[in-house]
Amino acid sequence: MTEVLQIVQLGHEILRSIASPVENISDPTLQKLIDALIHTAKTANGVGIAAPQVAQSYRLFIVASRPNSRYPDAPEMEPTAMINPVIVDVYNEQVKGWEGCLSVSGFRGLVPRYQTIKVEYQDREGKLHSQVFSDFVARIIQHELDHLDGLVFLDRLESTQDLYTEQEYEQILKEAS
Template sequence: MIYPIVAYGNPILKKEAEEIEEGEDIKNLIADMFQTMEHASGVGLAAPQINKGIRLFVIDSSHMLDEDSEEKGIRKAFINPIILDEYGNPFGFEEGCLSIPEVRAEITRPEKLTLEYFDEDWNLKEEEFSGLTARVIQHEYDHLEGILFIDYLKGLKKRMVKSKLIDISKGKVETDYRMVYP
C-alpha cells in the first residue's frame, strides 16, 4: 500500500516519535514504507512522514551513489534506532525531503555514525555507517526526533525558504506523489 506523504506544517513532523513495542509485527508496514518511498523516488522515509508517530524508518542509499563509487548503498529498515556516536570530518551535502518538496539546502553532518537498532526480525544490531548512507540515516533519524533538515538553516538561508514553506503547508506545491496537508 502506498501512503500519502505528510507535508510540512503537520504537527507530527515536529513531535518525538514513540518507541515500538519489541516483537510487534510491523513487516507489512515496512514493506508499505519501502513501496511508498520508491513511489515518491525517495532514498529514505520515516514513519512520521506517513502520519505514524513511531520510531521506524527505511532507507535505500544505493540510489544516491555513482556506479564507480567505492561506497556501497544499503536497503534496510531501522526499528527503535539510537545514534550512539557521530564522528569523522563533517561535510556539507545538499539535502531535500519528501515532506518539503522543491526545497533543498546544503546541510553539514559528521561523516560517520554508530547506530543501535532492531532489524525487521527484531534482531538487535550495532553498526557503523559512513558517507552518504550515514547522511541518509542522520536525516531520517532526525525525523524521529521531530527535527527537519530546514531546522539547521540560519539567517538569510532560513528567510529565503520561508515563503516556500508557507506554500507547501497550504498545498501550493506540485509532486509526483500524493501528499496530505495540515
C-alpha cells in the same frame, strides 16, 4: 499489492512530534508498514523515509540508498528497516552536503552532518545491530533520525543562504557536470 502511502508535508503536526518507541516488532501491522514504507520511498524516488512522514508515530525508518533522479550519485544498497535507532558515536567533523525531503517539497539545502556515525538499531526481525555508516548513507540516517525527533532538514541549516529551490539545485548540478 503493497500500498503507496500518502507522505505528509511540512506543517503537519506529526513532523514536529517525537515518535514513540516500537514495542512489538513482530506485530503484523508494523511489518505491513515496513513494506509500505519501502514501496513508498521507491515510488517517490526517496533514499529514505521515516514513519512520521506517513503520519505514523513510530521510531522506525527505512534507508534505501540507490541512484535515482533525485540522487543520481547515491550508492546502491538493499532497503533496510531501522527500528528504535540510536546514534551511539560520531566520528570526524561535520561536513555540508545536499539534502532534500519528501515532506519538504521543492527545496534543497546544504546541511552539516557527521561524516561517519555508529548506530544501534533493531531490524524487522528484532535482531539488534551495531553498525558504522559513512558519507551519504550516514547522512540519510541522520536525516531520518531527525524525523523521529520532530526535526526536518531546515532546522539544521546554518543559514538561509544554504537553502535553494529544487530548480536552483538542478541548475547547480548542471553547471557542475
